[in-house]
Amino acid sequence: MFTAMSNLFQVPWNDYVGNIAEGLARTLGYTIASFIGASILGLLIALMRLNRSTLVRVPAAFYTELFKNVPLLAIIFLTYFGLPSVGIRLQVFEAGVLSLVLFYAAYLSEIFRAAISGVHRGQQEASQALGLGRGKTFTHVVLPQAVRLALPGTNTMFVDLIKSTSLLVTISAAELMTNAQLIASETFRSLEVYLVISAVYFAICYPLSQSLLLLERKIQAGVPLSFTRRRRLRLAATFLAEGRG
Amino acid sequence: MMPEKIHIVTNPTQTAARPAIRISGLRKSFDGRVVLDGVDLDVPTGKIVSIIGQSGGGKTTLMRCVNLLEQPEHGTIAIGDEEIFNQGKVVCRDLARLRQRVGMVFQRFNLFPHLTAVENVVLAQMHAASISESEAVKRAVQLLTRVGLAKRAMAYPEQMSGGEQQRVAIARALALGPTILLFDEPTSALDPESTGEVLRVMRELATDGMTMIIVTHELPFAKEVSDWVVFIDSGKIVEQGTAVDVLERPKEPRTAAYAARYASLA
Numbered sequence: 190m191f192t193a194m195s196n197l198f199q200v201p202w203n204d205y206v207g208n209i210a211e212g213l214a215r216t217l218g219y220t221i222a223s224f225i226g227a228s229i230l231g232l233l234i235a236l237m238r239l240n241r242s243t244l245v246r247v248p249a250a251f252y253t254e255l256f257k258n259v260p261l262l263a264i265i266f267l268t269y270f271g272l273p274s275v276g277i278r279l280q281v282f283e284a285g286v287l288s289l290v291l292f293y294a295a296y297l298s299e300i301f302r303a304a305i306s307g308v309h310r311g312q313q314e315a316s317q318a319l320g321l322g323r324g325k326t327f328t329h330v331v332l333p334q335a336v337r338l339a340l341p342g343t344n345t346m347f348v349d350l351i352k353s354t355s356l357l358v359t360i361s362a363a364e365l366m367t368n369a370q371l372i373a374s375e376t377f378r379s380l381e382v383y384l385v386i387s388a389v390y391f392a393i394c395y396p397l398s399q400s401l402l403l404l405e406r407k408i409q410a411g412v413p414l415s416f417t418r419r420r421r422l423r424l425a426a427t428f429l430a431e432g433r434g
Numbered sequence: 435m436m437p438e439k440i441h442i443v444t445n446p447t448q449t450a451a452r453p454a455i456r457i458s459g460l461r462k463s464f465d466g467r468v469v470l471d472g473v474d475l476d477v478p479t480g481k482i483v484s485i486i487g488q489s490g491g492g493k494t495t496l497m498r499c500v501n502l503l504e505q506p507e508h509g510t511i512a513i514g515d516e517e518i519f520n521q522g523k524v525v526c527r528d529l530a531r532l533r534q535r536v537g538m539v540f541q542r543f544n545l546f547p548h549l550t551a552v553e554n555v556v557l558a559q560m561h562a563a564s565i566s567e568s569e570a571v572k573r574a575v576q577l578l579t580r581v582g583l584a585k586r587a588m589a590y591p592e593q594m595s596g597g598e599q600q601r602v603a604i605a606r607a608l609a610l611g612p613t614i615l616l617f618d619e620p621t622s623a624l625d626p627e628s629t630g631e632v633l634r635v636m637r638e639l640a641t642d643g644m645t646m647i648i649v650t651h652e653l654p655f656a657k658e659v660s661d662w663v664v665f666i667d668s669g670k671i672v673e674q675g676t677a678v679d680v681l682e683r684p685k686e687p688r689t690a691a692y693a694a695r696y697a698s699l700a
Contacts, residue, residue: 320562425553429584
C-alpha cells in the first residue's frame with residue numbers, strides 16, 4: 190500500500206510550487222474579472238428583459254438563448270481563434286475574460302430576472318406611495334430583496350465559473366490547468382499531476398462554496414452586514430434605551 | 435428622556451372651509467371595464483371619510499387616485515390648494531412631495547421584509563425627504579412608541595403578527611408628516627384581536643384631527659369614527675351622508691342590502 194503511494198507521488202513538487210502559485214493567481218484573476226463583468230452584463234440583460242418595450246426585451250432574450258445554448262469552449266475558440274480573421278485580435282486574458290463574461294452573463298441574467306420579478310409588486314407600490322422615485326425604489330427596496338433571492342443561484346454560478354476557467358487551457362491562458370499540463374508534459378506523470386491539481390481546485394471551491402452558503406444563511410436571517418445598517422440599528426437601540434429610561 | 439409628542443396632523447395654512455381633497459368627474463377604466471364613472475367627492479380638512487361598497491366596485495381605485503398610484507382618465511383631483519390631476523394629465527410637479535403629504539396604508543401591509551421595523555420607518559425619511567439619519571431614527575422610534583411597538587422596533591416583519599405589521603405600516607406612513615392618510619382595507623387581512631389593535635391606533639389618529647379616507651368593510655368602526663360615509667357601487671357614488679344616515683337609514687336599496695349583509699357578518 191505504502192509502496193503504491195510512494196510510487197504514485199514522485200513529482201518533485203517543490204520545483205513546481207511557483208508554477209502552481211502563478212497558475213492559481215491567474216485562475217483567480219480570470220474568475221474575479223469575469224464574475225464582475227458577467228454580473229454587470231447579466232443585470233443589464235435582466236433589466237432589459239423586464240422592460241415594457243418589446244424592442245428592448247427581444248434582443249436581450251435573444252442574447253440569453255444564444256449564449257445558453259452554445260458550448261463555452263466554442264465561445265472561447267470563436268473569440269480567440271475566430272475574431273482575428275475579422276481583424277479583432279485579443280490578448281489571451283482579454284479573450285478568456287470576454288468568453289466567460291458572455292457565457293455566464295446569460296445564466297446570471299436568468300437568475301437575476303427571476304429574482305427581480307420575485308419581489309412582490311406591493312413592495313414597489315409601498316415605496317412609491319412613500320415618495321421614493323423609480324431609481325430609489327429599485328436600489329433601496331427591490332434590489333436588496335432581489336439579491337437575497339438571487340444569492341443561491343449566483344453562488345453556484347460563481348463556483349462553476351472558477352472551474353470553467355480550466356477550459357482556458359485550450360488557449361494556453363497560463364492559469365492553473367495550463368500549468369498542470371506543463372508539469373505533466375515535463376514529468377510524464379499525468380495521474381499524479383492531475384490528482385494534485387484537482388485537489389487544488391477542490392481546496393478552493395469547497396471552502397468557498399461553504400462560506401457562500403454561510404453568508405447566504407446570514408443574509409436570509411437578516412443579519413445586518415453593512416456598516417450603515419449596523420450604525421442605524423445602534424442608533425435606534427440608543428434612542429429606545431433613552432425612551433425607557 | 436420621554437419622547438416628545440409628535441405633531442403630525444394639522445397644517446395651519448389649511449382652513450376648515452377648504453377641502454383637503456377635492457375630486458370631481460373622475461373616470462377610470464381597466465381594459466375597457468369602467469371602474470370609476472364620474473365620481474365627485476370633497477373631503478374637508480380634518481374629517482374622516484369611509485368608503486364602503488362591494489369588492490370590485492371601485493373603492494380602492496378611487497383612493498389610489500388620490501396619491502396618483504393609479505392614474506385616472508378624466509376629471510380633476512386637488513390636494514389642498516394644489517391641483518394634481520386635470521383632464522387626463524398629471525399636473526403635479528413634485529410627485530414625491532405629494533406622497534409625503536398623502537400617506538397610505540395597504541391591506542397587505544407591504545412592509546419591506548429585508549428591513550427591521552425601525553428601518554422601515556426610517557427609509558423614506560432619508561431617501562424621499564432628506565431628513566438626517568439621526569433625526570429619522572429618532573422620529574421612527576417615537577412613532578413606533580406611539581403605535582405601541584417600541585419593543586418590536588428591532589424585529590423583522592416576518593417575526594411580527596399581522597396587527598403589529600400593520601401598526602408599523604401606519605408608523606411608516608406617518609413618518610413623513612402627512613396631512614392626509616389613506617387606508618386601503620387596513621384590517622381585512624387581520625384576525626379580530628389584531629383588528630382591535632389597528633383600529634385603536636386609527637381612532638387615536640382620528641381624535642388628533644388627521645384627514646383620513648378609509649376603504650373598509652368594518653361597518654361598526656366606520657360608523658364610530660367617520661364624519662362622512664360614501665357608498666360606491668359599479669364605479670359610481672350611490673349614496674353618501676353621515677354615518678348614521680347611510681348605515682342606519684339608507685335611502686338606496688343597494689346600500690341597504692350591503693349594510694344588512696355586512697352587519698350580519700360582523
